[in-house]
Amino acid sequence: MSDEVQTLTPDQLPAADPAPSAAASSKRSAVWREIKGLSLVLLAVLLFHSFVAKPFYIPSESMMPGLLKGDRLVVSKYPYGWSFVSPTIPNPVGIFRSLVLRDPTASWGVTLPFSEGRVWGKVPERGDVVIVTPPGMNEDYIKRVVGLPGDTIEVRDGRLIINGLAVRREVRPPAMIPVDENAPCGLEFLGFKVQAADGNFYCRLPIVRETLPNGATYDTIDLETSQGDTYGPVKVEPGHLFLMGDNRDRSADSRFALGGSSHGLGGPVPWENIGGRAEFITFSLDGSTQWYNPLSWPGAFRSGRAGTSLRPATAD
Secondary structure, three states, rough: OOOOOOOOHHHHHOOOOOOOOHHHHHHHHHHHHHHHHHHHHHHHHHHHHHHHHHEEEOOOOOOOOOOOEEEEEEEEEEOOOOOOOOOOOOHHHHHHHHHOOOOOOOEEOOOOOOOOEOOOOOOOOOOEEEEEEOOOOOOOOOEEEEEEEOOEEEOOEEEEEEEOOOOOEEEEEEEEOOOOOOOOOOOOHOOEEEEEOOOOOOEEEEEEEEEEEEEEEEEEEEOOHHHHEEEEEEEOOOOEEEOOEHHHHHHOOOOOOOEEEEOOOOOOOEEEHEEEEEEEEEEEEEEOOOEEHHHHHHHHOOOOOOOOOOOOOEOO
């Protein structure tokens, strides 16, 4: 047996492990790069939501028949310029209450203090469907612009009157809205639920088509005599807009007191409180989906609603 010992040159020696401090520093650097990348993505999303467009969810029946509870839409931020309600600022507490505590009133955003004026401001057109933040509040409503600055607005026996002239109305065939969990045709529409020949249940709602002075036309629901059927006359001040919901007997809008039990807008609203214009429906859910069960997602989509424009038609 040989006792010869092999001698290695320095370049043949195995590389030493990096110092523990160097490895930890490299790991921290990688984590920081990830955080910085995610922060830039979040900032880009918030800027897009603030100045270009954002998604919006319909939580109520106030804009039926055109919009149903469960509709998801795109709201563009730029058509009227930007104001204090334009920036999208996340509200972590509101998001927690909404997602975890299932609180439907929780707001996902924080609204800045009121600031007068708009950047590159433009007055909405009659008939536009807009997002509005009620004065002094931190939630968004969706309503239709019916009155512009200088207009005199009155509602008499349920009929909208602008500057002393009754808006043109046309009785249309009833809307047949399929009954589902988001549109149950419950106590709000007592007596309007019917079963059709196909065996399915529908909310059969009376429709009246209105045409505003600029030719914008859209369908409204006229159920019965209600408190909002008599209002005004009220003159819309400069820099203000008069807003109403299309579901006239089930809408808290400019006809009703701000907040409180009425949940209204308190009359004409400052144009600074307009957050954007509703453009089109992206998709709609019937309320049967369970967020924790992916198998329930496909069957919850309402057919035929995606891509529906929310811009008013023009009368012939």
